[in-house]
Amino acid sequence: MFYIYSIGLLFGGLSIINLVFSYQTKHIQHLFWPTLQFQLFMLPLFLIANMCIGYGIRYGYKATDQLGYTLIFSKCLEILISLGVAYLFLKEVPTWKNWVGIGVIAVGIFLVKQK
Numbered sequence: 001m002f003y004i005y006s007i008g009l010l011f012g013g014l015s016i017i018n019l020v021f022s023y024q025t026k027h028i029q030h031l032f033w034p035t036l037q038f039q040l041f042m043l044p045l046f047l048i049a050n051m052c053i054g055y056g057i058r059y060g061y062k063a064t065d066q067l068g069y070t071l072i073f074s075k076c077l078e079i080l081i082s083l084g085v086a087y088l089f090l091k092e093v094p095t096w097k098n099w100v101g102i103g104v105i106a107v108g109i110f111l112v113k114q115k
Helices: 002-027 032-041 043-064 067-090 096-113
Strands: none
Touching: 002 032, 002 043, 002 067, 032 043, 043 067, 067 096
């Protein structure tokens, strides 16, 4: 059950952060004051996202007893979310290099999980 909690919380928190920054890149002016105002409005969302990520890491550690594996998995999940958000906001289609990079990370997760 900890696996489900961990994946759900990590996915939610990482999605919030990636969506906020993607929205800022696409729709907020690149001047200091509009960016600061937007970031101040987003503080409650960042608090929720940080709590989700923190508890997602905690539950992942409880499920696996390996912090390294949990952190590597969360980075892989973040990359997948980033690819999805980049397509959603900027219509960027992942190239073969992106998939090779994800494959390298997947091999790394497999190697970390070995005893």
